Amino acid sequence: NAGVMQNPRHLVRRRGQEARLRCSPMKGHSHVYWYRQLPEEGLKFMVYLQKENIIDESGMPKERFSAEFPKEGPSILRIQQVVRGDSAAYFCASSPRGGPGEQYFGPGTRLTVT
Amino acid sequence: AQSVTQLDSQVPVFEEAPVELRCNYSSSVSVYLFWYVQYPNQGLQLLLKYLSGSTLVKGINGFEAEFNKSQTSFHLRKPSVHISDTAEYFCAVETGNQFYFGTGTSLTVIP
Numbered sequence: 001n002a003g004v005m006q007n008p009r010h011l012v013r014r015r016g017q018e019a020r021l022r023c024s025p026m027k028g029h030s031h032v033y034w035y036r037q038l039p040e041e042g043l044k045f046m047v048y049l050q051k052e053n054i055i056d057e058s059g060m061p062k063e064r065f066s067a068e069f070p071k072e073g074p075s076i077l078r079i080q081q082v083v084r085g086d087s088a089a090y091f092c093a094s095s096p097r098g099g100p101g102e103q104y105f106g107p108g109t110r111l112t113v114t
Numbered sequence: 115a116q117s118v119t120q121l122d123s124q125v126p127v128f129e130e131a132p133v134e135l136r137c138n139y140s141s142s143v144s145v146y147l148f149w150y151v152q153y154p155n156q157g158l159q160l161l162l163k164y165l166s167g168s169t170l171v172k173g174i175n176g177f178e179a180e181f182n183k184s185q186t187s188f189h190l191r192k193p194s195v196h197i198s199d200t201a202e203y204f205c206a207v208e209t210g211n212q213f214y215f216g217t218g219t220s221l222t223v224i225p
Contacts, residue, residue, distance in 0.1 A: 035213070042118075042204055042215030043158075056211065091157060098211055101146050101165045107157035 002026070004094050004106035012112045019079040019086070021109045025094030032075040033103060034067055037089040049075060050098070082113045116140055118207050120216035127195055128224050135190040135219045137205030146208040147188040149179055152218075153201045161203075164188065175199070195223050 005024040013019050025032050030051050035043040048056040049069040060067070064082075069075040079086055089110045093103040117140040127133045139145065146165050150158040162173025169181040179190045188205060200223045205216040 033213070035215075040217075042217045043206075043213070044215070045212045048211055059212075093213075101148070101163050101208065103208070103213065105150075105158040105160075110155070 004029075004092060004104050006090075006092050006106040006109050008109060009107060010110050010112070012114060013082050014114055015083055016081050019082050019111055019113075021077040021079075021090050021092075021111070023075040023077070023092030023094070023106060025075070025092075026096075026104055029094035029096045029104075031095040031098040032069050033093040033095070034075075034077050035091045035093065037091060037108070039088070043091060046077075048098075055098075079111075082111075084113050087111055087113045116145070116207050116209055116212075116214040118205055118214050118216040120203075120205055120219050122219050123217065124220045124222070126222045126224055129197055130194045132193050133191065133195050133199075133221065135203050135205075135221065137188045137190065137216060139186050139188070139205075139207045139214075141186070141209075144209055147179075147181060148206040148208065148213075149173065149177070149188070149190050150204045150206060151175075151201045152204065158204065161190070195221075197223050197225060199223050 032049045034046040037043045045059040047060050047067045064080045066078045089108045091108045092106045095102040119138045148163045149161040162171045164171045164181045172178045177192050202218045204218050207214045
């Protein structure tokens with residue numbers, strides 16, 4: 001059973017471009033979580049999704065950021081008009097039922113905005 | 115909201131010496147506790163977790179942690195560290211389907 005997969009692992013974007021980060025959960029997992037890790041900081045929760053539904057987006061910036069988890073395919077975290085402050089590592093975790101202690105983390109996507 | 119405090123941002127320790135990495139959290143109401151390790155440019159690897167039961171939890175690579183409800187702490191310990199333990203360690207609390215992470219402790223093992 002493959003683990004949580006994220007791609008790309010490294011992404012470079014110029015200011016103003018769009019960034020799309022993908023997360024493929026573990027087989028059988030229908031819950032996905034996105035976290036952001038800024039330099040020298042811990043991970044911070046962004047959004048929690050189930051298939052076709054956003055359950056909790058309390059950690060998402062109000063503008064430029066969006067997330068989806070369609071019925072088919074990976075979860076996508078989209079950042080429009082990126083700025084230098086968006087440079088960070090973005091981690092995805094998946095869970096089979098959304099219960100405690102069941103989140104498995106992917107290797108992350110490191111976004112660099114130049 | 116939950117907060118997680120890792121008081122020591124950097125911990126240098128000599129090889130084969132014991133180490134304790136401290137973690138305190140703000141509320142003990144229905145929380146689950148975790149320690150993760152992150153090697154440079156890699157993702158998070160779960161070291162151990164406390165969901166319920168015995169307050170002393172044993173994890174991988176010889177690490178263990180003790181849940182202390184009265185002190186709202188979950189300190190990580192290892193009796194004898196190796197060079198390969200050099201990494202960033204994160205304490206995390208899960209409550210209400212959200213993870214709250216500490217800012218991390220950088221453990222450096224000195225030969």
